[in-house]
Amino acid sequence: MLSAIAMLGVAAHSQACQLSMALEQWPPYLYSQPNAAPAGLDWELAQAIFKEAGCTLDVRPELPTARRQRIFEQGKLDLMLSASHTAERRRYARFSIAYRHEIVGVFSRSSAQRRYQNVNSFDVLIKDQLSLLAPKVGWYGAGYARAQPGLAAQGKLSTFTNFQQGLRMLDAGRADLILGDSGALRHEAKVQGIAISALPLVALRAPVHLMLNKTSTTQAELDRINAAITRLEHQGVLGAIRSRYGEP
Numbered sequence: 001m002l003s004a005i006a007m008l009g010v011a012a013h014s015q016a017c018q019l020s021m022a023l024e025q026w027p028p029y030l031y032s033q034p035n036a037a038p039a040g041l042d043w044e045l046a047q048a049i050f051k052e053a054g055c056t057l058d059v060r061p062e063l064p065t066a067r068r069q070r071i072f073e074q075g076k077l078d079l080m081l082s083a084s085h086t087a088e089r090r091r092y093a094r095f096s097i098a099y100r101h102e103i104v105g106v107f108s109r110s111s112a113q114r115r116y117q118n119v120n121s122f123d124v125l126i127k128d129q130l131s132l133l134a135p136k137v138g139w140y141g142a143g144y145a146r147a148q149p150g151l152a153a154q155g156k157l158s159t160f161t162n163f164q165q166g167l168r169m170l171d172a173g174r175a176d177l178i179l180g181d182s183g184a185l186r187h188e189a190k191v192q193g194i195a196i197s198a199l200p201l202v203a204l205r206a207p208v209h210l211m212l213n214k215t216s217t218t219q220a221e222l223d224r225i226n227a228a229i230t231r232l233e234h235q236g237v238l239g240a241i242r243s244r245y246g247e248p
Helices: 041-053 065-073 110-116 122-127 142-153 163-171 182-192 219-235 237-244
Strands: 004-006 018-022 056-060 079-083 093-095 100-109 132-135 157-160 177-181 196-213
Touching (some): 018 079, 041 056, 041 100, 041 237, 065 079, 065 196, 100 163, 100 182, 110 196, 122 196, 132 142, 142 196, 157 163, 163 182, 177 182, 177 196, 182 196, 196 219, 219 237
Parallel strands (some): 132 157, 132 177
Antiparallel strands (some): 004 056, 079 196, 100 177
16 A cells, blocks of 8 residues: 655644545546556645645545545544535534535537537426436536436436446437536546537536545644635636636
8 A cells, every 4th residue: 555745845834734635536636547646636726725835745545435535534534625515514524715616517419519509407408308417426406406306207317427437328329418527527528539518507516625624633724724725816826727627
């Protein structure tokens, strides 16, 4: 098992600031290859934020999603990236201010995009009896949550467990449209060589945060991180990183 200390900045404060996290495969936000450094949008944003905050990051090996979440809740990991702020999580976590937004979009094959340019809501999608591919688990906005039972009842909803599978289903004509995280879908489509285009319908646009374990970290550490995010946003540093990945 590989364990490394990723130095993301020299501590500029008298009290040490070092947080632990586990790797995961969530391209283009965070991913790694064997014997290679982590990469991705969230990784680059975290590097900039922690360097500005004068902190270091203890990077642990990749863990399965459920196990990583359980260990974090137990206080055995200090940090998770790209987290949604929920009431349930506030029991065991504290959250930074937002450092980017997640966008859940609906896409078609580029060759068929013109057919679906009027799809700007789930009501239109249902009225036109279009079929949709969607991730099997997760929250994708109130509009999708309301539409999901009707789509399923019409036999117009199919689910997938990962974007590779979902895009292969779309390319094979298993459905008209696909829903999911816009950045992840675009990344996987490029890897597979499948041309997709976004429709006017945006299912969700929501802030994402750094999530710190409430028992293993301090409010002072969170304050340093929040101050770093604020300064870097003001300086345009985080915006420049997001722009390189096609994110606003």
